[in-house]
Amino acid sequence: MGLFILRRLGVMILTAICLTFIVFFLTNLQPNLEKLAKTQGEMRMSDEQVERWLANRGYDQPLPIKYGEWLGVWPSKIIETDDGRTYGRCLETDVSIEDAPRFCGVIQGDWGFSTVFRDKVSSIIATRLSLTGKLMFWVMVLMIPSALLIGVLAGMREGSRTDRSLSTLSIATTATPEYVSGVIFIAIFAASASPLNQWLASMDWIEGRTLFKGTATSAMESANFNNFFLPVLTISLYGMGYIARMTRASMAEVMTAQYIRTARLKGVSFPNIVVKHALRNALIAPFTVIMLQIPWLLNGVVIVETLFNYKGFGWVLVQAAGNNDIELLLGVSVVSVIVVLITQLISDIGYVYLNPRISVS
């Protein structure tokens, strides 16, 4: 088991290095750098000025060296600009050039500086990730129990009317991407022009003009049902259908097993069979699916945070990518790759623990 985890960790680090290098390569292509110079410096810079701007900030070095500097395996270069100022990754205002460390990369814990937010990448990612964590927590709280409930109810009597309608419902939710369901929810529940809200307001049943808020910006400080439910519902709905279908399939399979038949013939009541005998075995497969669903939720997070203007991790991704903020983008991709790979690892290990019939080696 230890060796298995070690090997997986090795692959993980290799994957992360490859991916960050690809991101690094794409963001450091010449047109992207020119765009960065023009947005950060001045829109009407001449080509010469652009080149000087880039050279002053060390963007003109060869790609592997720049990547090595970012990673922290290559000493960072200290550049003296024409107007006498010095610039380098390691230099800060209160440290003299002699005292500054030579290596300032991710390995040393220095994630660099965001050109868009003018702040340290590590602090941006920490604050934004905690906001997204709050969102994800409530998504999990809503999504997992309801998905498992739907799956178990549908799978315990395969082919029944409950099964048919619940299965169709879960197909419908997997067919609704977040930007569709989000728009529909806002239109129905959060738009003052919606007939539902107008009716509710005319009956004086709601404070304000809408049932829910269409933006979740205020939820960043104080989340409540009113401003946070719609984004949470939008993300959970898309993932819910898939988990429910997996649970249903696994439940239906367990219900045909020999020991269930034995229990039925012994005269155990149906609810008892479902809860005591079938449920535990039926929940092994959904566990893996839930873990593997987390990377997909990341996608939903980006869409929903953009749609509801909730300034979390996904929103930062869009801002960083839209403005070619190289170091922030690298930080974002490292975090998301780690999330993806760790969930895969947990799902593999958890699967082994839950199912004694499988061994890693």
Added chain:
Amino acid sequence: MEPLSWGAIFAGMFTQLTPVWVALIATFTLSIIYKRRLGLYGKLFDSTIGMIGFALVMFWVFVAIFGAMDMILTHDPLSQVSGMKNKVPGTALRGAEDGDYAYYLLGGDNLARDIFSRVMGGATIVILIAPLATLFAYMVGITLGLPAGYYGGHFDTALSFVANLVLAFPVILLFYLLVTPEIVNTGLPQYMAIVLFFFPLVFFAVLINTRLKEQPQKNMVWLCAALIPMAILYVVTINAPGTKIDLLGPLDFFNPASGILVVFVSVVFVNSPTVFRIVRGLTLDIKQRDYVAAAQTRGEGAWYIMLWEILPNARGPLIVDFCLRIGYTTILLGTLGFFGLGLPPESPDWGSTINEGRKLLSIYLHPALPPALALLSLVLGLNLLADGLREESLRD
């Protein structure tokens, strides 16, 4: 003129869609009459879910076809009519002349364009790109997944690593990195197109060559018939004037609209690793079967076994996944549009239209809802169709 009531709006849309209804009824009548002779396709008409899904999918396919033939659209999806900005559904067209359709059936958007025509016109783009991109992703996935599963070893390890690498990327980040104008100017998507679009050529060349190796003359005829048109298409698709790859000059007779090739390439790129993994898994399973061992004993070549023994026996799960994947590709296309990437901003595809409509959503509901419902119904139809196919193919 008075604005139309909701009943009149639906009646108007219903009459406007007449060719679609006729085609749908014809398809269903013919298919149900001959369903016993049509194999898996015919069996689809035994399952209600499958039929509903098929109807939804075919509805949009016919809308796309007749929309492209200009039989459905009431107005030009790109033209703006002054005074029609954000007008509610059923508003009469201001200053309508003879021959103009007198109403905006689903209202006007924030640039005063007809929403009904935009949604119906958007179907053409979606129906054109999504299945074709999925098909290309399948070609790539099959051509690489079969040998990876069949041979195993270092080849498999390397390819699986690359596939997992692409899958570990958040899709939206990948899109942002590939589809921005700066990257497009470097020609990177075109280089990717050179690689990705080459796989169908390889696939068909090997497919024909393994089957007809014993009959060289027939082999040559078939190879030429299949490969020469494909090679020409390949070259003219990749070649585009004014970019890094412009070798043909005036000979280049086919140029997809700006942005479409880029979107197409990135969607194929995102989809093919998953297809690769599915095909590889199926191959690992099927290569243990007796008929594969029999073919090996007969002395058949490895590629013959892969393409003519393993692939046909993997078709069930692959067809089901193909339907699901078209739906997923549609969602991806919408995501691209939603973030305003790739396609030109005035393009009527559903993702872009939703993105534009959502900005004023709290005041005007009507611009965003029709494209959202259109996308929902197409993807739902594809999912139901896949479910029906799975049920019917499991039955025997």
